[in-house]
Amino acid sequence: MSSEGMPTTRLHTAPTQRWEYQTVTLNIDGFFGPNIDELQISRTLNTAGMDGWELTSVLPVTKGQGYTAIIIAILKRPI
Numbered sequence: 661m662s663s664e665g666m667p668t669t670r671l672h673t674a675p676t677q678r679w680e681y682q683t684v685t686l687n688i689d690g691f692f693g694p695n696i697d698e699l700q701i702s703r704t705l706n707t708a709g710m711d712g713w714e715l716t717s718v719l720p721v722t723k724g725q726g727y728t729a730i731i732i733a734i735l736k737r738p739i
Contacts (some may be wrong), residue, residue: 665693667684667739668676674699677738678738678739679710679719679737679738679739680736680737680738680739681716681734681735682708682713682732682734682735682736682737683732683733683734683735684704684705684708684733684735685730685731685732685733686700686701686704686730686731686732687730688728688729688730689723689729689730694727694728701731704733705733708728708735711737712715712737712738713735713736713737714736714737715734715735716734716735716736717733717734717739718732718733719732719734719736720732
């Protein structure tokens, strides 16, 4: 089947969304292992969220015996 003589329709794509990224380091290293302060983590993430940041992922950084010492939160927001 030929498309000869058929009108051409251009497909317009939306402009590509651009992002900026930020990392937040949360130290949870305690004397006897991880010391997680959930209130501090919530406050930090809520403050970032009010500034337009969205949490995309969390990376645990382990130490010595394999326990998590640091959490790195990766955030993004539209430019």
